[in-house]
Amino acid sequence: MEYSIDRFAAMTESAIAALKYPATAPGLYEPIKYALASGGKRLRPALCLAVYAALSHRDPAEVINQALAVEMFHNFTLLHDDVMDCADIRRGRPTVHRRWGENAAILSGDAMLTMAYGLLTDNAGDKFPALFEEFNRTAMEVYQGQQLDMEFENRSDVTVAEYIEMIKLKTSVLLGCACRLGAIAAGAEASVCDSFYAYGVAMGLAFQLRDDWLDTFGDPAIFGKEIGGDIINKKKTWLLINAMAEMPDELPAILAEDLEDREKIRQVTAAYRSLHLDHRCSELANRYSADAITALGNVALDKDALAFFTALAESAATRNH
């Protein structure tokens, strides 16, 4: 059994290309095909496929629809989040609402959520209720995370603990869910399902903290995006929340100053560095990554599988793009 993120991503791409859509109202599906074809890391389906293969020693293709359900759900949230955030660009291309309008992004997003449920339960047999329950609870948590994220925009007293709770809900639980769906489909016992869920959630936290880090300290040539977008948008990242707490006078002053973008980024980044937030953020991401690996300590895995999950968790905290 070959465990590689590229192999799982390729399986996902093929399955996306082979998805069938109803014949009625084809305009509903164009934005969906566009959104799904725009790439991304396919990390969530890869987790579902890898966990299933590792625990069942069977062909991961058997759970491709459950893996796609998570990817479909993830892309549904991106469609709606991009409307809410007025985002113009996603993965280097115009967002769905920029290309087809807001109404299309809302309605096709709704259809994606329903299609995700359809994929999740396809051929699910006696696993139907357990898969469904896991997915449904996670979906509610993701909305809660987005709600908190929006509420944080209008608050100046967000704590680090609240931030971690928010990114856990908005991002990490879906990675945990992807893992647990693979484990449920493999017929794993509850403690193994829980271990893989904990693995996914901890990895998701590492992943998101690295995202915050990359947006400020990344190498633009490798990162593939402009650096400093979060600073310009005053986005309440882990870095900003800590800096606001530790420099309660200086940081708001810099943010409020009428500076050119580059200069603002330079000053805020310097403030972050003076507080060692670059190192502290990396350390915290590494700690979550280690937690993820620890969570699998009691799960019986063959060498290849363990190496795969270990490397994946490490890369979440250390990746450069």
Place this chain on the structure above:
Amino acid sequence: MEYSIDRFAAMTESAIAALKYPATAPGLYEPIKYALASGGKRLRPALCLAVYAALSHRDPAEVINQALAVEMFHNFTLLHDDVMDCADIRRGRPTVHRRWGENAAILSGDAMLTMAYGLLTDNAGDKFPALFEEFNRTAMEVYQGQQLDMEFENRSDVTVAEYIEMIKLKTSVLLGCACRLGAIAAGAEASVCDSFYAYGVAMGLAFQLRDDWLDTFGDPAIFGKEIGGDIINKKKTWLLINAMAEMPDELPAILAEDLEDREKIRQVTAAYRSLHLDHRCSELANRYSADAITALGNVALDKDALAFFTALAESAATRNH
């Protein structure tokens, strides 16, 4: 067993009032509570409850969550449709996006869809897959209907057949679904499920055609809404589509003319009457209502149940509000 729409509506109201929401991110649930508390006929849950009671001779409260799932889904579509249509008022109150903003309407709407799935499958036992399949297919059809409705706005060649297909998808199939969910939960055989589905769909068509009729020919004192809104908005109703086909020169001329609202409504209404569209629309609604009753011809129902379903179908085509 007492069959009355008021009794079923009251059961629905109590269950809505008793709904439990998660503690995290309470802001997500305020718009949901508001939308669900704004009344409406509760026709869809009533159908689910009544069909279950009629076929199982058991307490309809046993399927209250499945009935609520349909009502929750219906209200989710209203939240998102109101954003898409830029509607300000719903049931006499500001729409959710007017009161909390568009982002809240989108996100809380998403949460309602997921909550609907949760209600649908609550305590579903071995009926889980059948209930789910019916609900999921219907949801896709409702989106298709909304997509067609939006596409029709930009087309001048919509046929009556296309219009009927659109309202069937956008409105009627959900009434059919509400009936079928009740039948599935009651353990009815497939032919009985199909009969009740056909009943709901035909009743839905009668209901929607009566809606078109009321907006132009209703008595404002009883209807509770301004008359002529569809005419002012050039909404492609059954009346307008027929009139455009039968008066291809005169009607577009009236619509294009720069007239005061009241005068435009007067002239278009006169054109409709000259084509007898008021009678023809009523006749067609009555025919669908009769189709609904015919669909139940082979279902064994006791006298009270049959009287209830017959009166409900008749009122869909003849109601004045």
